Amino acid sequence: MLQIIRINLKREIVPIIAFLLVLPVLISLGFWQLDRAEQKRELQAMYDTRMSDTPVSVGARLQAPEELQFYRVAVKGYYEPAYTIFLDNRVHEGQVGYFVITPLRIDGSQTRILVNRGWVPLGADRSTIPDAPTPKGLQYVVGVATVPHAKVFRLAPPPALTSQWQSVWQHMNMQRFAEAVSFEIQPVVVLLDPQSDAGGFVRQWKRLDTGIAVHQGYAFQWFSLAVALCAIFLFFTFGRSRERGNSGKDMTS
Known part of the structure; x- marks a missing residue:
């Protein structure tokens, strides 16, 4: 008899505990997605x-x-193509390519600022860096200053930079770039204005x-799952109560 009671209690308690654990998670995920939308x-x-x-x-x-960050900036200087970075896996109109990021030595100083000059298509294969000609002489760069997002999750650490400059990167990492060069850089990347003629793509x-x-x-999906979970829980809860009520009537009749 006690064993039967324990089994019945387990059948009653386990679904309730699961419901109380899963429901807050679904609701939290829904609000997290709404928060992400609001941040953007x-x-x-x-x-x-x-x-x-x-x-x-x-x-x-x-x-x-x-x-x-997010200000339109104007800067004069000289491109240094020896330190150009090609950001891999950038897609434009369904075609894979690179963003070309080149440091600009600010006129009259030794400080550099990185300029994203735009997208170029992938070469014949990944072993060949595409042609990205860099204009010489003093350039007048206008664009929007952005702060690259730090990637907090990687399957593996980025390869260490050696004496030979590694031009193809998967992500823009300002700290990694600063540690790899001997000059100071501004902590932003300028998105070159589409109307600029300063060597853009x-x-x-x-x-x-x-x-x-x-x-x-996504928020709608998480909230929908929460509503569905509540409906299923209530359905089975009241269904079992009804079954117990009917069983009690049968025993007394």
Whole structure:
């Protein structure tokens, strides 16, 4: 008799515990996706506000990332193609290629600033770096200053840089770049303006609020799963109560 009671209690308690554990997770994931969408919306609002301001002139003084992020900046200097980076796996209109990032030595100083000059298609194969000619002489660069996101998860650490410059990177890592060179760099990457003639390639920069609908869609899915879980739990809970009630009536009749 006691064993039967224990089995019945286990059947009752386990689903309740599972329900109480899973439901908050589903709801939290839904709100997390909504929060991600709101973050993108706020970033885009900040971007639009700062973009409307007069371009900020960048000089030799090293600045904090937040001083420059999303501002239109203007800087004069000389490209140094020996330290060009090709960011791999960048897709444009369904075709794989690279972003070309070249340091610009700011005129009258030894400080550099990185300039994303745009997208170029993949070469014949990955063993061949595509041709990305760099203009010589003094350049006037105008664009939007961005702070690359630090990648917190990697399957493996990036390969160590040797005396021979490694030009193909998977992600833009400002700290890694700073440790690999002997000069100082501003803590941002400038997205070269599409109208600029300072050695650019394909420059169709994405809006920061791109993907908000995706986050909202994921949030809807998580909340829908939470509602479905509640419906299933209530259905089986009341169903069992009804069965117990019917069993009691049968025993007394």
